[in-house]
Amino acid sequence: MVKIDDKALNYVHGKNLCFVVSIKKTSINCDCGNCNTDVKTPKVKVLFETEVWDKELYDIYKYQDVKIFVSKDLKVAGDINVYQKPKIPFFQPKFGIKGIQA
Template sequence: MLRIDDNAFNYAQSKSLCFVVSVKRSTVDCDCGNCKSSIRNIKIKVLYETEVLDKERYDIYKYQGVKVFLLKDLRVVGDINVYQKPKIPFMQPMFGVKGITAY
């Protein structure tokens, strides 16, 4: 089940935007043991639907007219919850997502 909190929903709906959830991979190098590790972080962006490239790579969910594009590489572990993080003055709103893991 998909849920978008009121602040995030109002922001996306008022500007005709959609949410795109994907994975950011980064490498961590440790000098102490000469080990390298790859870390996967989930990132969420707010875009116009026309800006979403390769739509076949995403599962599409809809919540009251607002679309959420979820990368097929991600695993849904519970209810998907998109929310707006606390707003910092003079910055664009930032969003988060719960109920998804990167494997």
């Protein structure tokens, strides 16, 4: 089941925007034990649907005429919930997602 929070839905609804969920890789390097690792987390972007070039690389979900493109490299662990993070003044809103694992 897919759900989009009311604040996130109001931001994209009627503007031909969609959510794109991909993988963000962060490298962690520790000099103390010579430990190097990559941490993968899901990242949510808001784009116009025409800006999503390789649509075959995504699984497409729909909620109230808003599309959510989820990278096929990610695992759906339960219900997908897209929400808007607390807004910081003078910055664009940021979004998060629950129910998807890297």
